[in-house]
Amino acid sequence: MTKSAIDLFCGAGGLSAGLEMAGFRVLAGNDCFEAAGKTFSATHPNAQFIPGPIEDLSVERLMRVTGLKKGELTVLVGGPPCQAYSVYNHKRGMHDRRATLFREYLRIVEGMKPEWIVMENVKGIYSIGGGEAVRTIKAELAALGYDVEEAVLKAEDFGVPQERRRVVFIGNRLGLPISHPDPTHGPDRAHPFTTIQDAIGDLPEIENGEDPGAPAYRTEASSAFQRQLRGNATHVTQHAAPRLGKVNMDRLPHIPQGGSWRDIPHELLPAGMKRAKRSDHTKRYGRMRWDGLACTILTKCDIHWGAYIHPEKDRAITVREAARLQSFPDYFEFFGSKTEQYIQVGNAVPPLLGKAIGEHLLTLMSHQVRRAA
Template sequence: MFKCIDLFCGAGGLSEGFRQNGFDILLANDFDSWCEETYRRNHSDTHFISGSIQEISAAQILSLLDMKAGELDCIIGGPPCQAFSVYNHQRGLHDERSGLFREYLRLVEGLLPKYVVIENVPGMNSVSDGAAVDEIRQGLKRLGYNVDVDMLKAEDYGVAQERRRLIFIGNRIGKPIVFPEPTHGKDRLPYVTVWDAISDLPPLENGAGEEECPYTVLPKSDYQKRIREGADKVFNHVAPSLGAINLQRLKHIPEGGSWRDIPIELLPAGMKRARRSDHTKRYGRLRKEGFASTILTKCDPHWGAFFHPEQDRVITVREAARIQCFPDKIRFNGSRGEQYKQVGNAVPVLLSAAVAKTVFNSLS
């Protein structure tokens, strides 16, 4: 097992992908207390340092792990992306969160791991003409790292979701930078669909469900067999309660449909003036044989296609987690809103796993 730490770990999407592919996650950090509870619950063997990364030193980490600088195999992490997200209309480098990648670089300088992996949103490329991307590349080069960055499509690695992620990979051991080859798509494995991911989960009415419930059917796809390994029940499978107006709207939306299918008198006031080409995903009902749109920190139908393909309700935290490739044995802590946020902020586990395999092969 290679030695790894995860900074800005959140609920552990990156950690889980690396853990499944030959890495021992020795230490993790996040300032969010609910992420900490979820992470500790599901990764009990990992040292967890809570609190702001600005208050953590490389010396503290080395002391905790009884290591010297240069002995760590890999640091992974996703500095908060909200400052670069297209969903943040005030995004930019003026946002204090946009500079947190510098704290990551500070710890890389003190720890000198063999490999570094940084994940962020594609918007990092466009804010201030990609200044943050350039600063990360130049910062790692100054520390002696060969580094490259690429945009990866989650669906190309078996994720039932259209999600793009900017991935930086760097090493200081003289190896070429290799990004994972797509595994799914034309002339490869078939894409994983929404129905491949969630069709075996117990059916629910609007506002119904339980934090723990039994499986009611056998797995219906290879994806479901894999995701259920090590689990004997379903966690976090509760449908949020939609109000009467949203239930009225939903009755008009077919599978794969959206706000365009809702009679104009039922549309929110602001959307009655929208052009047919605008807001393509809003009030969308997922298509069974398609991909989900990007899982956000709120599965709010006003912002995307988050209605269940068959049932008149919003997808549950567990269904969102399935689309993010979290194994069913992983349980999310906190209020329903906190659970959705943890899932939405995560890196899809199978995308993380694809990157982990390339790093593992290089280190091996």
């Protein structure tokens, strides 16, 4: 029987895409980001996107849309912001909306009573209140009958060509064992890390500010990663380079692969960076290495923020390149403005990380089948 999933705070649907790769049937997604909702709807045709804030999402509507009754959902997934919830007994209390969002997530858990839950959050959640956030999350879910364990997962350990850390909570109300997926990529593992060359080396060569439309791929797929993400696609979409101004274009030729702002002549540096310590801003004006991993893809692939300069071309990476580095299949079309497209890509759970989580969930669920037998 196909396992069902609902994705709260779904964004463009990176985690949903990964679960579908693993064999789950995603029935619905909810988010208040309109452009992301259009992307989710277009790329998850078998799921119902429910727009609007989670505060307005009733359990009754979820059941009506999915056809499920309480207790029938296999897994509820989502990444509610938890930064404020850790201190809700103290100064900020429930005044911070981010704390309320986690409360809303708990409301859906209580109403739907899924067999399993998966939550993801930034690694920084461990430092909030000396770990109080994590303890509180687990205590609140325990009060609803869920055993929960969390672990830090590294996206690159699962074939994503990017250094990205996320805390993943996995829980169930069935009394079954809980664990997290074992790494599959890296030294002394089944597969090497997926490099930037593996990830984007087949995409058309373009210059600063160039929009080629929907060109054909530059080469045949030369890596398993490229073959997987290309699927049946024959042309590349959303591969337009942001236009950098002259002052930045004067800086970029000085930066080698693996280099950064430190390689820019002092007289060409922004005024604020002329006073910076050499140990500061380690990723700013960084140029990617073909044989390396990307830094964490953020909601703005701005060269002032991090290493978002193409390995060879003097330009910033495109939406498609950012999506590849997040392991989004090429059939994903991101809706909205260019800014909104980058936000959707950067906010997402990398689909290949979602796939690893989904496949591991199925393994954990097999214990339930054996126990029933």
